[in-house]
Amino acid sequence: MLKDVENLEKVEKPSRTTFRLRNLEVFPNTILSPMDGVTDAPFRRLCRVLSGDRMGLLVSEFVPTDGDAVFNLEGHKQLRFFPEERPFGVQIFGRFPDKMADAARKIAVALKPDYIEVNAGCPAPKVAGKGSGSGLLRDLPRLQEILHDVCAALDGCGVDMPLTLKCRIGWDSESINVLETLRIAEGEGVEMLTVHGRTRLQGYNGLADWDWIGKVAAAARIPVIGNGDVNSVEVARERIENYGVSGVAIGRGAMHNPWIFGQIADAWEGKPKRVITAGEALDVFKLYYGFKIEDGSTDKGAEGRLKQLAARLCKGFCLDDATSGSDVAMQVRQALLSSSCAAELLDRAQSLKEGVAKDLVFDPGRLVNLNGAKETELKFGDQFKGR
Numbered sequence: 063m064l065k066d067v068e069n070l071e072k073v074e075k076p077s078r079t080t081f082r083l084r085n086l087e088v089f090p091n092t093i094l095s096p097m098d099g100v101t102d103a104p105f106r107r108l109c110r111v112l113s114g115d116r117m118g119l120l121v122s123e124f125v126p127t128d129g130d131a132v133f134n135l136e137g138h139k140q141l142r143f144f145p146e147e148r149p150f151g152v153q154i155f156g157r158f159p160d161k162m163a164d165a166a167r168k169i170a171v172a173l174k175p176d177y178i179e180v181n182a183g184c185p186a187p188k189v190a191g192k193g194s195g196s197g198l199l200r201d202l203p204r205l206q207e208i209l210h211d212v213c214a215a216l217d218g219c220g221v222d223m224p225l226t227l228k229c230r231i232g233w234d235s236e237s238i239n240v241l242e243t244l245r246i247a248e249g250e251g252v253e254m255l256t257v258h259g260r261t262r263l264q265g266y267n268g269l270a271d272w273d274w275i276g277k278v279a280a281a282a283r284i285p286v287i288g289n290g291d292v293n294s295v296e297v298a299r300e301r302i303e304n305y306g307v308s309g310v311a312i313g314r315g316a317m318h319n320p321w322i323f324g325q326i327a328d329a330w331e332g333k334p335k336r337v338i339t340a341g342e343a344l345d346v347f348k349l350y351y352g353f354k355i356e357d358g359s360t361d362k363g364a365e366g367r368l369k370q371l372a373a374r375l376c377k378g379f380c381l382d383d384a385t386s387g388s389d390v391a392m393q394v395r396q397a398l399l400s401s402s403c404a405a406e407l408l409d410r411a412q413s414l415k416e417g418v419a420k421d422l423v424f425d426p427g428r429l430v431n432l433n434g435a436k437e438t439e440l441k442f443g444d445q446f447k448g449r
């Protein structure tokens with residue numbers, strides 16, 4: 063076992079362990095940050111089961127509203143959620159206030175999630191380039207109109223439904239406008255703001271700027287949830303204490319460590335930190351595969367998701383002297399990623415567990431930069447220069 067992990071086994075709870083969203087008292091003060099193509103119902107179920115059902119808030123992958131002439135609930139598989147996932151939010155994105163309001167009203171009335179969220183953070187060219195997602199940060203009057211119309215639609219739909227917003231700190235470092243976004247959001251009746259501490263131009267590169275997140279939290283009357291690079295109980299605690307946020311949203315950190323919400327809840331409940339063994343980490347693939355198949359995924363689809371998880375999760379393996387990227391850890395990752403099908407990946411996970419992985423520990427908290435090699439190679443920010 064790692065020495066420093068031993069020392070950190072009991073993490074003191076922060077001064078804040080819950081936050082309030084209208085009538086909901088949320089514990090722990092965490093959100094599984096939405097990730098398109100990742101946080102579908104089976105992935106959310108995986109995190110929920112591994113965390114003993116203590117997830118804070120769950121939210122859908124983002125749902126487009128621009129495409130259809132008339133918003134059609136049946137056309138969007140991201141809208142499916144299960145009663146045990148509550149409290150659950152549905153996130154929508156688009157650039158037309160009337161379409162956003164129509165979608166929000168239909169979702170609220172038919173599906174009755176616990177809240178609706180507007181996305182003003184997505185950096186992808188096909189979203190931001192067309193003026194929605196983080197594109198709204200370049201057109202705050204339009205963002206204001208969207209929030210106004212969605213809020214009015216929710217107020218008038220006869221269902222008790224708070225509106226929340228998720229944004230980045232601005233379009234680029236020359237135009238950081240997150241305090242203005244906060245002012246508009248509060249003015250239009252938004253009841254919680256999640257701030258991802260990067261600009262759109264940054265994509266997922268570099269590290270999130272928590273100083274800006276802290277400034278927003280200090281200025282806000284509504285709960286502000288900080289987001290960006292939280293990957294351990296220790297980091298979650300430090301962010302809540304040092305930046306005054308009401309809670310933290312965790313995205314990629316949950317792919318590296320799907321137990322993270324339970325570990326946070328344990329710490330906030332005064333329990334010792336649960337150390338996950340390499341064997342337990344390798345067992346997770348079988349569980350996830352079962353959830354994907356039960357959810358109607360094809361075998362090929364499930365294989366893709368197993369590899370997506372393996373690529374992140376295996377980065378947490380190291381030798382017990384904390385050697386990062388050790389040969390054995392690399393060998394485990396390569397063996398899983400080069401499997402020819404899901405069955406082979408599951409077989410390999412089992413043999414590795416009984417073989418070389420016995421020498422490994424699982425300590426994803428030591429990863430500082432959650433960018434995958436691919437994201438770094440792509441020079442994500444450069445793609446958007448001047449657009």
Ligand SMILES: Cc1cc2nc3c(=O)[nH]c(=O)nc-3n(C[C@H](O)[C@H](O)[C@H](O)COP(=O)(O)O)c2cc1C
Pocket residue numbers: 095096097098099100123124153181183184228258266289290291292311312313314315432
């Ligand atoms: C593959 C991927 C898909 C994402 N999809 C969404 C999305 O649908 N809605 C959203 O608000 N943010 C989305 N995000 C952003 C994350 O929710 C989060 O803000 C970001 O990854 C930073 O947090 P992290 O450092 O904890 O990962 C996505 C991120 C990734 C990596």
